Amino acid sequence: MAALKPLLAMSERDRGRRAMAEEIARNLGCSWQHVYRLAEKAKTGGVMALARMGERRDRGQARVLISGRWMDWAARLCAAWPQAGDVPALADKTRQLVRAAWVGGAPGAFQCWLKASAALAKDLIDAGCPEPLAVELLSITCPRKWVEAEGKHFRVAGRALRDGKGVYDHNITPVRRTAANLKPGDLVCGDITPLDIPVLRDDGSVAYARLVSWHDVATNWLWVDVVLLEKGQGIRRDDVAASFARMAEEAPFGMPRRLYLDNGSEYRWDEMLVACKHLADMTGQQFVADESATAPASRQVVRSIPFHPRGKRIEGVFGRLTHWLSWWFGYVGGNRMTKKVATLGKGVDPAPLAEVKRWLNETLADYHVTPQPRAEHMGGMSPQQKLLSFREAGWAPWRIDRLALALAFADRYERKVTRGTVSVNGVTYYADFLMHIHGTVTVAVPRILLGAPVPLAYVLDGPRILGWAAPEHTYHLLDQAGAKEAARRKKVFRVMTGERLAQAGGPLDEAALAGTRALLLGLEATLAEVESAKQEITLSEEGQALLAGYMAAQEKAIADLNRKYELSLTADKLNRWADEDEDTKQARAMGL
Known part of the structure; x- marks a missing residue:
């Protein structure tokens, strides 16, 4: 094309055109007549006409619209029944029905053609076409290449209407995310997953425990608590609270600074968010968690999108953990309908819960020291090496007092103090200091036991802890301990009364203060002023x-x-x- 440009720039009557063609022919190694033919092709078809020399002129164009048999049938139909229009119009209608069949969810080209040809035959008969002529379409072999060419662009739409999981896995382009700039505890994911290992309850029945899991994104460290539930029971708030408290106390990544929680209906994380807000109050807003959309990004609790596991990194950790759990001999796999069993016709092989817990802890320890080369933010290091690298860089975990955790994970009630006691859910709590409190207080009943022999309730006045109260003890009618306790309470009340009197400096002498306010505010002067300004009114x-x-x-x-x-x-x-x-x-x- 570059060699022909000087010749193309000349008109056919220009002198020297022949000499130019001969010069180009010598450079190209052909005759000057062939140069003229090349110039004609280039003038009409451009560089593509030159590039396709030696190829079929109709290269890339179908010799028939759909297939040879279909073309014969369409030609006979249009000749016998003019209302069908011409063959191209009939081909367009067939193409439209094939696309509709793909969108309708056709599993393959053959099924797509069966449905589309049946729909076309029915439409023709309904429009008045002779039935024998329309039925001939049903015996035409599926033009597979043509049908699959249409499915290349319309098959995904049919999958989107029927298989959301398949479209999510194979069609929707994921967004790449990185955790390279996170430190341990900066972002901790919480989730619950079943442990696919059958265990034995105390009564000998077989059950599957649940794992309350916490995943530190920066190090891929996994903190797991095994919870064995009663039959028909789900994960309770107490289980979540206890697991969160143990994680905050013992996990190497420490107290999380930000939470990424699951959004499924099975999980009860709302109470934990309330607990996090209580922790924020008790720690002077050092630990902050807020679910409000208007809160700063550094303190917002992140909620995962329901049924979108790609965005939850803890799901990927569960997937890797499955490879470790499958080493257990009694592992049944994720599909409970087709459990993995050692012998056909035999049930699962359960194990004692304590033995499974011990093995799981040792397996997690092996997991934490195993390098993870496929995790982009891990740099080929293991969770242990990643944690150690942050520690060498000066990072230190957060720890929160256990009493603060217990008060955070507590049910709070507003109760009126009645004769030194408060009642919560049918339990009456007593404390000496309550005898000198009038009005209502906040009673916090922790969900995390702190080792006390009896469950205690903490009495709060706003963020301030007034003390703890124990369940009221009931004495026998003739028990001398009851009389001694009554005498002790009276003595305590007198002592507390004396302390209050000393703190207040004694009772106020109201009799000595009577009339002081009127005197100080000038009531007598006001009355004298009014009397002096009086006006006498006489009758006519x-x-x-x-x-x-x-x-x-x-x-x-x-x-x-x-x-x-x-x-x-x-x-x-x-x-x-x-x-x-x-x-x-x-x-x-x-x-x-």
Whole structure:
């Protein structure tokens, strides 16, 4: 093409064109006539026309629209039934139905053609096509290459409608993430997974334990607690709280600075978030965890997307752990429906839980010292080497007091103090200091036992711990210990009362303070000021006349009432003396 450019730039009537062609022919090693033919190809088809010289002109173009048999059938159909249109239109309709079959979930080219050809035959018959002619389509062999060419672009859409897991695994492009800049404890993932090893309960029944797992992303260290549940029971908040507390106390990566938690409905992590907020209050916001979207990124709790294991690094750790667990002789695999058994027709081979726990701890120890060359942020190191490298760089784990953990993982209730006791869930707790508290307090009942012989409840006033209270003891009616305890409580109350009096400096003399506020605030001066500013209001002459008349009328009415009363007394005397019989007269004469 470069050699022909000078010739192409000249018109056909330019002088010297022949000489130019001969010069180009000598350079290319061909005749000048062949140079003219090359120039014609280049002028009409460009460089691609020159590149395809020696190839078929119709290279890359199908000689038939779908297949030879289909073309014969389509030609006869269009000739016998003009309403079908032309062959290209019929081919477009067939192509559309094949695409619809792929989107509908056809498993392969043959099944796709069966459904598409049946749909086309039905549409033709419904439109009035002679049935024998339309039915001939069903006997045409599947044009596999053509059908698969359409499936190349439409098969994935059908998979997306039916197989979300397959599309997630094979089609959706993952986003690359790295944990290279994280330190131990910076991000800890929490999750729960079944232990696919059958164990024996105390009653001899077979069960599968659960693993409450915590994964430090920076070192790939895995902290695991084995929990054996009763039949029909799930993981409880107590199990999660105890596991989190042990992890914070004993795990080499220490207290996590940020949490990445599972979002499935099986897991009850909300209570742990509440506990984390309590920890933040008790540690002066040194440890902070917040699930609010408006919180800073450094303190937000990360929630994984449901049913998207690719984003949860702990799922990958579980996958690697499976290779270690499969060494156990009684390992049954992840599919409980088709358990791995040593002998066909025989059940699983369970083992004692203590033995499995011991082996699991030793296996995890081997895992922690094994290099991980495929983990990009590990640099070919083992979790042990990665942890040691951070320690040599000056990193140190966080540790939180166990009492703070116990108070964080506690159920809190607002309760009113009644005679030195508080009642929570039917349990009455007593403490001496409660006898001098009036009103309501916060009662925290820990889910983590601290080694006390009886479960204790902690009484809080905001973030301040007032003390602990023990369940109230009930004494027998004639037990002298009850009387001694009552006397002790009275003595304690008197001592505490004396302490309060001393702290307050004695009771306030209210009698001596009576009237002090009025005196200090100038009440007498205010009253004198008001009295000095009074204005006398007198009645008018008409008002005075009305008042005099009213008073005269009142005096006359009073005089009339008195006169009537005297007349009634006189009449009563006359009536009594006139009506007395002889016996009454004699009695009166005797002084009775």
